[in-house]
Amino acid sequence: MEAILKKVIGAMLAIQRHPWEQGYCAQAMFDIGETETAVAMAHEAVLRQAEDGRLAMLYEDPVITDPAVNGEPVLRAYEITRDAYYFEAAQRMLDYLLYKAPKTDEGIMYAFNVSFYEGFSAKQIQADACYMAPPFIAMMGMLDEALKQLYGFITYLRDDRTGLLYHFYDVESKSFTRKQLWATGNGWALMGIISVAAEAEKQDAFDISAELRQKACDMLDAMLLFQRQDGLFHDVLDDKDAFIDGTSAMMAAVAVYRGIYEGWMDHKYRSSADKVYMAMLQKVDGFGLIHDVSGCPDFSKSGTSAEAQASFVKMYAWRERLL
Numbered sequence: 515m516e517a518i519l520k521k522v523i524g525a526m527l528a529i530q531r532h533p534w535e536q537g538y539c540a541q542a543m544f545d546i547g548e549t550e551t552a553v554a555m556a557h558e559a560v561l562r563q564a565e566d567g568r569l570a571m572l573y574e575d576p577v578i579t580d581p582a583v584n585g586e587p588v589l590r591a592y593e594i595t596r597d598a599y600y601f602e603a604a605q606r607m608l609d610y611l612l613y614k615a616p617k618t619d620e621g622i623m624y625a626f627n628v629s630f631y632e633g634f635s636a637k638q639i640q641a642d643a644c645y646m647a648p649p650f651i652a653m654m655g656m657l658d659e660a661l662k663q664l665y666g667f668i669t670y671l672r673d674d675r676t677g678l679l680y681h682f683y684d685v686e687s688k689s690f691t692r693k694q695l696w697a698t699g700n701g702w703a704l705m706g707i708i709s710v711a712a713e714a715e716k717q718d719a720f721d722i723s724a725e726l727r728q729k730a731c732d733m734l735d736a737m738l739l740f741q742r743q744d745g746l747f748h749d750v751l752d753d754k755d756a757f758i759d760g761t762s763a764m765m766a767a768v769a770v771y772r773g774i775y776e777g778w779m780d781h782k783y784r785s786s787a788d789k790v791y792m793a794m795l796q797k798v799d800g801f802g803l804i805h806d807v808s809g810c811p812d813f814s815k816s817g818t819s820a821e822a823q824a825s826f827v828k829m830y831a832w833r834e835r836l837l
Contacts, residue, residue, distance in 0.1 A: 518798055518802075521800075522798060522804065522826050523823075524802050525804075525823055526820055526823030526827065527539070527551075529810075532572065532575065533568065533570040533581040534583045534646060535820040535824075536583075536584060537569070537585070537586070537587060539820055539823070539824045540552050541583070541828070542823075542824035544587060544590060552591075553591045553594060555587060556590070556600065557591065557600075559584040559587065560600065560603040567607050568610055569584035569603065576626045576627040577626060579623050579625055579642075579646040580625075580642070581607065582607055582611055582647040582650045585654070586649065586650055586653060588603050588604045589604045589650075604654065608650070611623065611647055611650075616636075616637070618639075618685050620666065622639065622663060623647060624636065624685075625639060625640035625643050626640075631682070634684045634686075634687060634689075634691045635685075637684065638682050638683060638685065639666075640681065641671055641682075641700065642698075642702045642703075643663075643667050644664055644667050644679075644702055644706035645702040645706035646706075647663055648661070648663045648664040648710050649706060649709035652713035657713065657714055657719060657722070660713070661722065668703070670685070671683055676752070678733065680696075681694050681695075694753070697759045700733065701737075701761065701764075701825075702765065703733065704734060704737070704766060705765055705769055707727075708726070708769055710726055711723045711726035711727045714726065724778075727779070730773070731780075734783065737751065738783075744789070745786065745789030745790040746793055747763050747766075749808055749816075757815060758806045759806070760794050760797055761807040761819065761822040762808075763790040763793070763794070764794055764822070764826055764829045766786070766790065767786075767787035767829045767832075767833075768832055771836050775832060775836045790829070791829060798826075803818045803823075804818060804822045807822035
């Protein structure tokens with residue numbers, strides 16, 4: 515198994531990365547214990563920090579919340595090195611989110627500076643944002659703001675029928691840009707809720723942590739209603755004609771292994787995660803690339819992606835901790 519993991523990591527590090535991919539992959543390297551590589555990746559994120567504070571920026575990328583995923587690795591790099599270079603970069607990232615990022619009238623951050631959908635405005639809320647910004651904001655000691663953003667995203671995107679989140683909502687037109695239960699988006703949201711819950715517990719906000727963890731279990735229950743026999747999901751959870759996606763399934767497995775390891779999730783979920791783990795082992799090719807996942811660059815079809823590679827690494831890491 516270690517040989518497969520090594521190939522997956524090698525392929526992950528070979529893939530070109532956007533801001534959120536750099537941060538998520540660095541997080542995965544921290545999770546698996548590859549601290550030196552993770553710090554080097556955090557260093558690169560700081561080297562590419564935009565003047566406005568967004569980390570790991572490449573050219574004119576329109577992302578707003580995505581760069582904040584790099585905040586955790588940069589902050590951890592500071593904790594390891596005690597070099598103010600990293601802490602100051604994390605603070606600049608936080609300042610961008612608090613004071614510069616475009617927001618709704620209630621102060622909830624938009625996802626991009628542009629719209630990728632014809633006929634809609636750039637003032638859109640995205641499910642992915644639940645993981646991109648709130649955990650880092652909480653890590654920087656601003657739990658109330660993290661909760662405001664997290665609950666704000668959920669309020670805009672929640673499907674009352676299933677309890678899951680739709681993909682995109684356009685605030686200006688007051689309509690859904692993409693009213694589909696995108697599997698990976700819900701995977702991001704699930705992990706975001708869990709990450710904020712962990713930070714709340716560290717800050718002795720136990721009631722908040724318990725509430726968030728219950729929300730995570732409720733979301734996981736809703737996702738598992740759509741789990742295929744092989745453990746995976748369809749790219750759109752409730753659409754059996756959509757292509758198969760393993761990234762969302764691995765994110766769910768991360769949540770399960772982490773939740774059981776931390777002692778707050780019921781062991782009954784273990785079998786669903788183990789099913790994902792066994793299925794995804796078969797999706798790794800001879801070069802370490804993982805297939806049957808939502809594929810970059812636009813995630814509109816089956817392919818490969820850095821976030822799938824990182825999700826595999828995180829799944830492996832949390833499973834090993836539990837074992």
